[in-house]
Amino acid sequence: MINFVSLYIQNLHISAGDKPIVHGLSLEIKPGEVHAIMGPNGSGKSTLANALMGHPKYTVTKGKILIDKKDITKESADKRARAGLFLSMQYPPEIPGVSIANFLRLSAGAMRGTNQNPITFHKELSEQMKELGVDPSFASRHINLGFSGGERKRLEILQLLILNPTYAILDETDSGLDVDALKVVAEGISRFHSPKHGILLITHYNRILEYVVPDFVHIMSGGEIVKSGGKDLAKEIEKSGYSVIARNAATAK
Numbered sequence: 001m002i003n004f005v006s007l008y009i010q011n012l013h014i015s016a017g018d019k020p021i022v023h024g025l026s027l028e029i030k031p032g033e034v035h036a037i038m039g040p041n042g043s044g045k046s047t048l049a050n051a052l053m054g055h056p057k058y059t060v061t062k063g064k065i066l067i068d069k070k071d072i073t074k075e076s077a078d079k080r081a082r083a084g085l086f087l088s089m090q091y092p093p094e095i096p097g098v099s100i101a102n103f104l105r106l107s108a109g110a111m112r113g114t115n116q117n118p119i120t121f122h123k124e125l126s127e128q129m130k131e132l133g134v135d136p137s138f139a140s141r142h143i144n145l146g147f148s149g150g151e152r153k154r155l156e157i158l159q160l161l162i163l164n165p166t167y168a169i170l171d172e173t174d175s176g177l178d179v180d181a182l183k184v185v186a187e188g189i190s191r192f193h194s195p196k197h198g199i200l201l202i203t204h205y206n207r208i209l210e211y212v213v214p215d216f217v218h219i220m221s222g223g224e225i226v227k228s229g230g231k232d233l234a235k236e237i238e239k240s241g242y243s244v245i246a247r248n249a250a251t252a253k
């Protein structure tokens with residue numbers, strides 16, 4: 001029996017232009033659960049994340065995406081966001097002329113369905129920034145413009161905490177971080193993690209999974225989930241690489 005209070009991905013096929021990339025992927029993420037997706041470069045992880053969020057470059061050619069019973073397969077990206085979905089991107093864009101404070105205030109207003117009072121919102125933002133250990137001057141900078149890798153990731157976590165979506169897809173939020181920044185980001189994700197929130201964490205490393213412990217680990221290869229398991233699967237991959245999966249698949253045949 002399917003628990004429809006979830007981010008429910010059913011037999012999803014995704015293409016970019018004419019190129020099929022994801023071939024029949026199914027996954028259910030319930031509130032409270034942390035799922036990690038690992039997999040070699042080019043296996044389709046970001047494609048999945050982008051298609052879930054409704055990126056116009058990616059077409060769902062077959063299958064469905066449901067958020068808490070609502071079919072959002074054909075919805076626009078902003079409707080998906082309002083339905084409770086959030087994506088942090090592997091390569092976030094720079095947006096000159098838009099301050100972080102304004103951007104977050106407008107996005108929070110869109111998600112919450114009411115305009116946010118600038119003074120009250122500024123207080124909320126300052127508190128979250130203090131908790132995340134980011135400098136107050138950060139709020140007046142333009143989005144990602146001249147940001148270091150670590151600063152971009154902190155902004156993503158700040159966005160996550162302010163927007164407070166039901167389901168968060170985090171695409172390599174841990175890449176390129178020094179140990180201290182990794183801790184900050186991991187603590188931010190842990191603060192977000194609750195029985196009400198579902199998390200899909202795409203990562204190449206087991207490190208972050210030591211802080212944000214996954215309930216399920218899935219390995220993607222060639223546009224499919226080829227193996228699922230618990231947190232130990234991530235450790236096994238880190239130790240032995242993806243050849244383990246190829247060997248397992250060969251033995252299964």
Ligand SMILES: Nc1ncnc2c1ncn2[C@@H]1O[C@H](COP(=O)(O)OP(=O)(O)OP(=O)(O)O)[C@@H](O)[C@H]1O
Nearest residue numbers: 016019021039040041042043044045046047048057
């Ligand atoms: N817009 C696009 N147009 C054409 N091909 C694309 C497009 N987006 C992705 N691809 C191709 O689809 C495949 C999967 O790419 P994707 O970015 O999803 O991989 P990934 O698993 O996220 O890899 P990485 O671990 O390197 O981030 C790659 O071969 C990539 O070149």
Ligand SMILES: [Mg+2]
Nearest residue numbers: 045046047090
């Ligand atoms: Mg990727």
